[in-house]
Amino acid sequence: MTKEENEIKEMVDRETRGWDTRDAALLTTLFHPDMVWPWPRTFQSHDPLDWIFVLGRFNRERWMKNWQELFDSHELEHNIREIKKIVVSEEKDGAFAVVDIDTFWVEKRTGKHNHWKGRVCKVYARIGDEWKMTMHTGVLAY
Numbered sequence: 001m002t003k004e005e006n007e008i009k010e011m012v013d014r015e016t017r018g019w020d021t022r023d024a025a026l027l028t029t030l031f032h033p034d035m036v037w038p039w040p041r042t043f044q045s046h047d048p049l050d051w052i053f054v055l056g057r058f059n060r061e062r063w064m065k066n067w068q069e070l071f072d073s074h075e076l077e078h079n080i081r082e083i084k085k086i087v088v089s090e091e092k093d094g095a096f097a098v099v100d101i102d103t104f105w106v107e108k109r110t111g112k113h114n115h116w117k118g119r120v121c122k123v124y125a126r127i128g129d130e131w132k133m134t135m136h137t138g139v140l141a142y
Contacts, residue, residue: 039138
């Protein structure tokens, strides 16, 4: 792997640690201030005409609050992440990672399942001497 590919792998690994440890503050270190995260309505909603925004543009306090509510109300049964591909631009200032995820939450009060299973694309830009996530697709099954 190149230096840049290893840096992107570290970003994916850091995000995984954030979910595993339920650390909302760690998760927010990944994002560019202009980050957006569209979500498909279902795992089969491949057509972006059916996508929605859950949180809008990155806002550290709002996103941390949302995730903390998830962490407080759910148990994480498992969180399996597998990087399938990392691509870095020729200029080494943009990159994306394709990651297969299997993240399984159980609501503490009701036992209801919240299963994130499928493929995502995480998009990054080099900002100064660090990478920041600028966009992320929601989970889709392929």
